[in-house]
Amino acid sequence: MRAIWKGAIAFGLVNVPVKVYSATEDHDIGLHQVHNADGGRIRYQRRCEVCGEIVDYADIDKAYEEDGRTVILTRDELKSIPAESSHEIEVVQFVPSEQLDPIMFEKSYYLEPDSKSPKAYVLLRRALEDTDRVAVVQFALREKTRLGALRIRDDVLVLQSLLWADEVREAAFPALETAVRISAQEREMSAALVDSMAGDFEPGQFTDDYQVQLRKLIDAKIEQGESLDTEQTFGAEAAEAGSGEVIDLMEALKRSLEKKRGGGGAAQADDEGKAPAKASRPSASGRSAASKGAGAKTTAARSTASKATASKDSAAKAPAKTAGKAAATEPVAKEPAKSRRKGA
Structure with missing residues (x-):
C-alpha cells in the first residue's frame, strides 16, 4: 500500500x-468506452466554452x-x-x-x-x-x-x-404513516423464518457474481482470438489520442472552406488530384488546358501531336465529340470535365 x-x-x-x-x-474490472466500428478509444476533452480551446489541467481553477x-x-x-x-x-x-x-x-x-x-x-x-x-x-x-x-x-x-x-436526508414517506394491522400469527411466522436463516456473518462467503462472470467472458474472448493488439492496430493514432492532441473538427472544416473559396475552379480541381500541372495560368487558358486534358484522356488512341496544339474551338469540340466513348471507357474522366466547364 x-x-x-x-x-x-x-x-x-x-x-x-x-x-x-x-x-x-x-x-470492479475497469472498462473504457470504444467506437464499436473499429475499437478506437473514446476520450474526453476539457474544452473551454468561451474560447473553444482545450485547457490543460494546470490552467483550471474552480x-x-x-x-x-x-x-x-x-x-x-x-x-x-x-x-x-x-x-x-x-x-x-x-x-x-x-x-x-x-x-x-x-x-x-x-x-x-x-x-x-x-x-x-x-x-x-x-x-x-x-x-x-x-x-x-x-x-x-x-x-x-x-x-x-x-x-x-x-x-x-x-x-x-x-x-x-445536513448531508443525511430525512426519510419522509407518507405511506409509512398509514396504520397497518399485523396479527400475532404473522409475527410468529416471520420470526420463525428469521431463525431458520440465522447465522454468523462471514464476508468471505459472499462473492460478486457479476464480476466473476465478466472476467470469464473476457478470458474466453481472449482465448478465442477475439481481441485487438492496440499498438499494432492503431499505431500512431492511438498514441496521439493518448496525448490528448485531438483534431478540432470545426477548425478543420473552416480551413477547408477557406482554402476552396480562395483557390477558385482550377485550385479546387488541383485539390482533388485531377488538375493539370499548368493550372496556375490565367483562367481562360486554364479552362482550355483542362478541356484539352480531358479530351486527350478520352481520345488517347486517335489523338496526334497536331491536335494537342490546335485552336481553342477545336480543343473545346474534342471532348464533346468523344463524350459517348469516354463514358464507356473511362467514366471518371467525364465528371471532372463537366464540372470544370460548369465552373468556367
Whole structure:
C-alpha cells in the first residue's frame, strides 16, 4: 500500500504522527468506452466554452455560481484557508460506539505509526479499548474539511470519514404513516423464518457474481482470438489520442472552406488530384488546358501531336465529340470535365 497523506492525531497534549492509507479498494474490472466500428478509444476533452480551446489541467481553477454570477477561486486562494491545509487530526470528543449511525460512515482509512517509537500510537489505542469508546475527530483531506471517527480494527487505528448531519436526508414517506394491522400469527411466522436463516456473518462467503462472470467472458474472448493488439492496430493514432492532441473538427472544416473559396475552379480541381500541372495560368487558358486534358484522356488512341496544339474551338469540340466513348471507357474522366466547364 502507498500512503495518501501524512499527519498527526492531536490527543490532548499528546501528538501521534501517522500515515494514512485507503483501507478499501474497488474490485470492479475497469472498462473504457470504444467506437464499436473499429475499437478506437473514446476520450474526453476539457474544452473551454468561451474560447473553444482545450485547457490543460494546470490552467483550471474552480468556481461557484449563484444567481447568475460566477466567482472564480484560484488554487492559492483555496490553499490559504487554514482548515484545508491542516495536517492535524483533532480529537474533539469520545462517544459510545452505538451512538454512531452506520448511515453516516463514508470511507475508511488505516493509520500507521509514523515515528521511531509507536508508544503514543499504542497509548491512544489502549485508551479507546479501555473505555470502549470511539473518538470523534475533525481533519482536512483533499481540500475538504471532514468529520471522522477513530476506532480499532485488528490492533490498528482506523479513521472513518463521516457525513455531516445536513448531508443525511430525512426519510419522509407518507405511506409509512398509514396504520397497518399485523396479527400475532404473522409475527410468529416471520420470526420463525428469521431463525431458520440465522447465522454468523462471514464476508468471505459472499462473492460478486457479476464480476466473476465478466472476467470469464473476457478470458474466453481472449482465448478465442477475439481481441485487438492496440499498438499494432492503431499505431500512431492511438498514441496521439493518448496525448490528448485531438483534431478540432470545426477548425478543420473552416480551413477547408477557406482554402476552396480562395483557390477558385482550377485550385479546387488541383485539390482533388485531377488538375493539370499548368493550372496556375490565367483562367481562360486554364479552362482550355483542362478541356484539352480531358479530351486527350478520352481520345488517347486517335489523338496526334497536331491536335494537342490546335485552336481553342477545336480543343473545346474534342471532348464533346468523344463524350459517348469516354463514358464507356473511362467514366471518371467525364465528371471532372463537366464540372470544370460548369465552373468556367
